[in-house]
Every structure is written in C-alpha cells, then in structure tokens.
Amino acid sequence: MFSKILIANRGEIALRIIRACKEMGVATVAVFSTADENSLHVSLADESICIGPASVSDSYLNISAILSAAVLTGAEAIHPGYGLLSENHKFARLCTQCGISFIGPSWELIQKMGDKDQARSTMKAAGVPVVPGSDIINDSNEAHKKADEIGYPLLVKARSGGGGKGIRLVERSEDFLNEYALARQEAQNTFNDDGVYLEKFLTKVKHIEIQLLCDRHRNVVALGERECSIQRKNQKLLEESPSPSITPEIRNKMIAVSRQAALTIGYENAGTIEFLMDTDGHFYFMEMNTRLQVEHPITEMVTGIDIVKWQIRIAADLPLTFEQEDVIIRGHAIECRINAENPLLNFRPNCGTIEFLHVPGGPWVRFDTLLYQGYTIPPYYDSMVGKLIVHSKTRELTIRKMKAALCELVIEGIDHTSQVQLDILSHPLFIKGDYYTDFMENEFDKPLLN
Incomplete structure (x- = not known):
C-alpha cells in the first residue's frame, strides 16, 4: 500500500480523496493555485504545495508543476479525481515514467477510450451495441453523403474531449455542411x-451508466447502474440509482456486456460505461469514462462499497475481495448537484463569500462540498460547489x-440551484420516472427564462 498520495485536483473531490486516505492511514499532499490558498483541501491534507496562479492552465493543468510537487514531497502515487487531468493520457504516461503510480487505468487505455471514434470501434468489436454512425470523416462532401445515408437528425461529434463540447445537432440535409464545419472548428479550438x-441522433432516450471496478488480476465487477438523464446542455444535474426505468433483464444484459467489454480491453481500476437507451429498451454504447465519476456516491450508498478506496487498492496491485454475486443493491439513492448559478439568469455562474452555511443532517444524508462559512468562491473554476446525496x-x-x-x-451569499432541484x-x-435527456429543455429551461 502507498504511504503518501498526491491529489491532483481541488474542491469537493480533493476532500473526498483526502478523507478516504485518512481512513486508510495514507498521508496526503494537496496542490493548490494562488486562488485556492484558503480552500479546505489545502488545510486538511498533511502537506500542501502551491503549483501556480489562478488560471487552470497555469496550475491544475500544469503537469510539470504537479509532478515536481510529487517528487519533492515523496508521493508514491497521484490521484487525479475527475475532470482536469484525470483522462489525460500524457499525464498518466509521465507519471509512470517518473516512477509514480497513476491511480486509474493505464495511459494506453485512457488514450484508446478517450478517442471516441476508436472507443466506438473497440466496443463494437467487444460485442457492445453502438449507435449507428460513421468513422472519422475529414472530407466535407464525403461526410455529407454519409450523413444522408444515416438519416436525420444526427450529431456531428468531436473525437476528443467531453462535457458536451464539439457536438452539433443537424436536423436537415441542407444545414449539414455549415454545422459540420462549425463542429470541426469548435473541436479544434477546444481540444486542438x-x-x-x-x-444518429436518438430521441426520447435515457442516459444509463454502469459502474465497474476492475483489478489487475482480471477480476471485473459491476456495481449496478445509475440513471443520469436529468441534464442541461449535456451537463448532469441529478442522478439516481437504481434507475426507475430499466427491467431486471435489461440491467443484467447491460452489466454482462459491460463486464465483457472491460475484460476484452483488459481494463483496470474504476471506470464507467455510458449507454443511451430508447423507449423500447434497446441500449447503445455512448462513451467510457476512464476515471472516477462525479456521481459515484450514489453507487456507494446502494452497494456499501467505497469506490475511492478501491481505486487506491487496485493501483497498489491489491485484488478485489468480492465477486459479482457479492454485489447487492439495497434501497435507492439520489444525488443533486448544487451549482453556484442563477437559474433565473440562464444559469449564469456567480461567486461570492459564504455568509452563512447550514448543512442538512440525519441518517443517510451526505453533503460533499468545498464550502465553509466565510469561504470566498473564486471565479476561475467549475460552478459546482457541492453534491447532496441521500439514501432510503x-x-x-x-x-x-x-x-x-x-x-x-x-x-447565503451566493445564488445556487437547490430550488431547481426541488422543482425537478x-x-x-420525475416522480413517475418517465423522463428523458430532453427533460430540462422541454420542462424547465423555457419556463425559467420566461
């Protein structure tokens, strides 16, 4: 087991990893930007090092500064959390070259699954159903011809990146060439x-994902599914587990193909395979996230399995101590993301000082947050300030x-989205479980803006 881990992240996920390490008796190193000097993860870690100014590119994406901090402090491993460098195969490769364990899959797997075109081909070869579509097409006329064959509506999707970037919806043939050019330009600007x-753009679909844990001894276990269909502009807002929409037969099939896919590609550590499911129960591979998910706590709630601790154990070459039949889903869990945004102003992000904070309590209530009373939220980072998770x-x-x-x-002191979550x-x-990925667009965005 590692004696010291550096956390290459910030905010609530850095705190989550620090807590897991403390329970395991592992020392922690926090890295921070000048804007995060007063953040909780800095004070709760055993050591902390400033790695640059406020800008993400100069600090939390500064690979050389992070690796230097790991070497300087004697950290044996780096946990990237989610976002930032968590799916950067170059960072994972450099960690390995520096003799530092990267807590996640190999850089080769991150590279393979991060290329969405290659990921589609890989999953198709592994027997996982994929959405009808094309390979990478660089010629606009060829792309237009293929689009007409696939049929409209369809999506033009960037090979790299994520978070809803580099995606254009095309509903008519006459709009294709313009949207195709815009998608390529956005992909180049965002992901280089x-x-x-x-x-093919599927309508009336559910976003269902399967959480996997895979050790280095070819043990693959699925920890059930999560329903993530409440989204706004391709960003998840609320997740629940288990899904209210899938039958035991569909669940078993999803788990079977996900486990087989992980075995086929030799996957290691925590990972999530995301599917789109239509109203007939047909599901299709969308992407694989080679990292810890924001919504992992609801899976922990219904399974009793600490995913972060198992990430660390697997990276330390320890085998899973349970098998698929040992995973039992108990009860139900929901996570609401709390963002520092004003829903009445088109969800405009805001920052400010927390004048008063009261965190809800009671059995099976969990609030993962970076907030404390008197904390000033910096304007440089993601607007999510907490995740409220409950189980019953x-x-x-x-x-x-x-x-x-x-x-x-x-x-108090900032605008936030808790009222929107109550409305959802x-x-x-939602109460019926009869909602799809267009729920926010159809049911909430227009009323809120009016």
Whole structure:
C-alpha cells in the first residue's frame, strides 16, 4: 500500500480523496493555485504545495508543476479525481515514467477510450451495441453523403474531449455542411483536434451508466447502474440509482456486456460505461469514462462499497475481495448537484463569500462540498460547489428525504440551484420516472427564462 498520495485536483473531490486516505492511514499532499490558498483541501491534507496562479492552465493543468510537487514531497502515487487531468493520457504516461503510480487505468487505455471514434470501434468489436454512425470523416462532401445515408437528425461529434463540447445537432440535409464545419472548428479550438464523426441522433432516450471496478488480476465487477438523464446542455444535474426505468433483464444484459467489454480491453481500476437507451429498451454504447465519476456516491450508498478506496487498492496491485454475486443493491439513492448559478439568469455562474452555511443532517444524508462559512468562491473554476446525496429504502422515500434535505440546506451569499432541484423532484414526470435527456429543455429551461 502507498504511504503518501498526491491529489491532483481541488474542491469537493480533493476532500473526498483526502478523507478516504485518512481512513486508510495514507498521508496526503494537496496542490493548490494562488486562488485556492484558503480552500479546505489545502488545510486538511498533511502537506500542501502551491503549483501556480489562478488560471487552470497555469496550475491544475500544469503537469510539470504537479509532478515536481510529487517528487519533492515523496508521493508514491497521484490521484487525479475527475475532470482536469484525470483522462489525460500524457499525464498518466509521465507519471509512470517518473516512477509514480497513476491511480486509474493505464495511459494506453485512457488514450484508446478517450478517442471516441476508436472507443466506438473497440466496443463494437467487444460485442457492445453502438449507435449507428460513421468513422472519422475529414472530407466535407464525403461526410455529407454519409450523413444522408444515416438519416436525420444526427450529431456531428468531436473525437476528443467531453462535457458536451464539439457536438452539433443537424436536423436537415441542407444545414449539414455549415454545422459540420462549425463542429470541426469548435473541436479544434477546444481540444486542438478537429477530428469528428457522425452519429444518429436518438430521441426520447435515457442516459444509463454502469459502474465497474476492475483489478489487475482480471477480476471485473459491476456495481449496478445509475440513471443520469436529468441534464442541461449535456451537463448532469441529478442522478439516481437504481434507475426507475430499466427491467431486471435489461440491467443484467447491460452489466454482462459491460463486464465483457472491460475484460476484452483488459481494463483496470474504476471506470464507467455510458449507454443511451430508447423507449423500447434497446441500449447503445455512448462513451467510457476512464476515471472516477462525479456521481459515484450514489453507487456507494446502494452497494456499501467505497469506490475511492478501491481505486487506491487496485493501483497498489491489491485484488478485489468480492465477486459479482457479492454485489447487492439495497434501497435507492439520489444525488443533486448544487451549482453556484442563477437559474433565473440562464444559469449564469456567480461567486461570492459564504455568509452563512447550514448543512442538512440525519441518517443517510451526505453533503460533499468545498464550502465553509466565510469561504470566498473564486471565479476561475467549475460552478459546482457541492453534491447532496441521500439514501432510503424505496425511491418514493428517497425523493421525500431529498426534498427535506434540500429545504434544510442553507447557503447565503451566493445564488445556487437547490430550488431547481426541488422543482425537478416535484415534477410529475420525475416522480413517475418517465423522463428523458430532453427533460430540462422541454420542462424547465423555457419556463425559467420566461
């Protein structure tokens, strides 16, 4: 087991990893920008090192500064959390070259699954159903011809990156060439890679993901599924587990193909395979996240398995101590992301000083946050300031518990999205479980903006 781990991240996920390390008796090193000098992860870690100014590119994406901090402090491993460098294969490779364990899959796997075109081909070869589409097409006329064959509506999608960037919806043939050019330009500007491919746009779909843990001894275990269909502009807002929408047969099939895919590619550590599922129960591979997910706590709630601790153990070459049949889903869990945004101003991010903070309590209520009273939120980073997670015996009870927790949550000094979450939980379609990835667009964005 490692004696010291550096956390190459910030905010609530850095705190989450520090807590897991403390429980395991592992020392921690926090890195921080000048804007994060007063952040909680800096004070709670055993050691901390400033790695640059406020800008993400000069600090949390500064690979040389992070590796230098690891060498200077004698850290044996680096946990990247999510976002930032967590799916950067160059960073993972440099960690290995420096003799530092990267807590995640190999850099080769990160590179393979980060290239969405290659990931599609890999999963298709592994027997995983994929959305009808094309390979990378660089010629606009050839792409237009292929688009007409696939049919509209369709998506032009960037090969690299994520978070909803580099995606253009095309609904008519006459719009294709313009949207294709815009997608390539956006992909180049965002990811320095203008490679794009085409994919049939599925309507009325669910976003379902399977959480995997895979050790280096070819043990692959699926920890059930998460429903992530409540999204705004391709960014998840609320997640729940188990999904209210899938049958045991579909669940078993999803788990089987996900485990087989992980075995086929020799996957290691935590990973998530994301699917789109239509109203007939047909599901298709969308992408694989080769990292810890923001929404991992709901899986921990329903399984009792600490995913972060197992990430660390697997990276230290320890085998899983449980098998697939040992995973039992108990009850229901929901996570609401709390963002420092004003929903009445088109969800405009904001920052400010936390004048008063009250965190909800009670059995099976968890608030993962970077906030404390008197903390000033810097304007340079992601707007998510916390995740409220609750668990109960049934979905109905869990919805009621989450509503109570949201009503108890008090954050004064900034605008935030807790009221939007309450509105979602109270919506008849959500209560029925009859919602899809277009839920926010159809049910909330327009009323809020009006």
